[in-house]
Amino acid sequence: MSSINLPLILTLAVFVTGLVWLYDRLVLSRPRKQALEAVEQQFARADLKNGAQRKAYEEAREAAGREPVWVEYSKSFFPVLALVFVLRSFIAEPFQIPSGSMEPTLEIGDFIVVNKFTYGIRLPVLNTEVIPVNDPERGEVMVFFPPHQPDTYFIKRVIGLPGDTVTYSDHQLTINGEPVPQEVVEVNRSAPNPYRVVKETLGDNTYTVRKHLTPGRYSRHGSWTVPEGHYFMMGDNRDGSFDSRGWDELNGDPNKNFSFVPESEIVGKAFAIWMHWDSLFSVPSFERAGTIH
Template identity: 65%
Template sequence: MSINLPLILTLAVLITGLIWLYDTLVLARPRKAALEAVDQQFSKLNIADDQKQVAYAEAQQAAGREPVLVEYAKSFFPVLLVVFVLRSFLVEPFQIPSGSMEPTLDVGDFILVNKYTYGIRLPVLNNEVIPVNEPERGDVMVFFPPHQPDTYFIKRVIGLPGDLISYNNHVLTINGEVVPEKLIAELPAGNPTYRLATETIDGKEFTVKKDLTPGGLSVRGTWRVPAGHYFMMGDNRDNSADSRAWGEVSENAIVGKAFAVWMHWDSFFSLPSFDSVGKIQ
């Protein structure tokens, strides 16, 4: 079972914020009264200044002591709130778990996702409340797929609502127009099993990886993208479960636009690398 981090973060912000508010409105009143009583008591005492100051400080500390739960809530709430706002409405980090977007993104890449490019959405519910832009062909997008609505996926936008998409023996056609492909190399050298090539969609050029023998999802298929949906494909065309397998992605399942790689880290026992840092094409 996947962990719903947005829900956990939202609940943490609400709980700590409510505890702080309850303390401000209810629990703080007796402490304030106790502090005022300490002030009145010590104003009438006739003791040495140094002794008076020590005793006064101790009495104030005891009278104004907050419950442990309130202390923790006040400590964590500001940090949680900042993380909540950044993660929900501005930028969210992700780690690439599979090779479906090779060679654009490798397993272990840490990426940044713009959360407002495609509109401001409510946390957890993911409903759009402020429209901004709509996905464009060629964008690299994070979303919830229809077959796993609680799991983040990342693929490239290939088809917009109403588009007719065909993919036959590695030839991509959008609305009757073949997407241009330019061979880069066949690898490994001497005994190639796949090729790297560039494709250009609506002026966006990116690199794709295709086995020399088309896989099952690359042999033949035609799809009409429904209204309010997007057709997604991985750049590793023969090793990507995408809209060719489980259908189009609803606009209500959009998370954001991936725009940069900021670190690569293969595993816990390896050192992070910053060689691949840069903009996602």
Template identity: 60%
Template sequence: MSSINLPLILTLAVLVTGLVWLFDALVLARPRKEKVAAVDKQFTGMALETEQQKMAYEDAKSVAAREPVLVEYAKSFFPVLFIVFFLRSFLVEPFQIPSGSMIPTLEVGDFILVNKFAYGIREPITNTQLIPVSKPQRGDVMVFFPPHAPTTYYIKRVIGVPGDHISYINHVLTINGKVIEEKLVAELPAGAPYLRMVKETIDDKTFTAFKHFQPGPLSVRGSWVVPEGHYFMMGDNRDNSLDSRDWGVVSENAIVGKAFAVWMHWDKFFSVPSFDHVGVIK
């Protein structure tokens, strides 16, 4: 997912437009009011009977009250920017899926919504938790910053929570000594019979995963203990996902939010958006 620091850019935009508006209200607005008062005083006592006199008065008042262009833009953009800033920082943020690591749950081009307060309300720039709400649960689909790329958004499924013992050996997932059973759904697709679609259930969450017939390098053998304050993440496309099996566990301080819905699918800029894949993320 994108590595552009949108929270910082949006915060700066809100700050700059807000400061311009405030400076205008405290400093620049007073001379304009004085000019408008002077125009009113100049036309006081005049009957303003003709259309020409009325137009002259309105034109003079408009010129006296005219705001600098920068102030006009700041007042126009600040409310919109502030609303967007508040919504995406504390409520819901949209993302687009750029890779196939979460296929079949999420496809390349899916536009998803992420709940920003599910795991606690966070300060938008440093991502510091301000108000705790809940903890990630096994099976959640979570957006986060991975340890090897702390400014890039990643999305994977939570497999292990603090204290868990995880092993993944020849596609067999074991959590705290319990084997996570898989149920074969299909061998896909017809042109590539090496791929299996299976269903797994972790705690109360059932989801679909892709696995090659021959386990990939990260699916052959691995064992991990999840430390406190960290989470073990895996992609649903098990043999086409670089995840905690490769770059390690994810810190609680790197959590962005919980992915909960797909609202649109759009492959390419010149393609037609689709809504066939819309729904709740499982």
């Protein structure tokens, strides 16, 4: 997903407009108040029922109380930006799906909503957890920053929890020696890459995944033990997702392991699709709106 650092931009916008609002309240507003008091004294004996005198009085008040343009705009934007900042940082955040790595669960063009507090309240920009709430569970769909691209949002499914041993061999997922139940619900042999859609049950979560009839590179065999404080992630498009099965190939530091997502890089839980929009020139659709499984 987009690598633009929106949290940082929004935080700076709130800080700057809030600082202007505070500076105006404490410093810049005083001369305007004094000027307004002077206008009131000047027109104390004026006949404000007289049209000309009333107009002169209103023009004098407007001129005396006029704010600089940069102050006016900052004060107008600050409450809106502050509200968006709180909602986006601590409640929920929208994202658009840019790739097919989570098909069939999420399609390119889906707009989703991510719960920002279910995995703990975190400081904006720093992403440091300050109030623990819940831990991710197997089978949940999570947004996070991957170890190989720490400035880019990724979305995958939580497969392995801290301490788990995850094995993926010829499309069979096994957790701690227990094969994950799967049921074939569709087979498509006419697609450019023939595939089957399989229903998996992982913990309390049941969802569908797409698997090519011939296992791809990352679906043949691999085994990983998840360290404490980390999570193993996989896309639902098992042969079209670059995830924990392959990230460590990009690792240039022998002291680190790129296969796992640190707890500190969690963004939130994806829980709903609210709109689908293929492109700028297409018509948005709400047919896919609903809960993410």
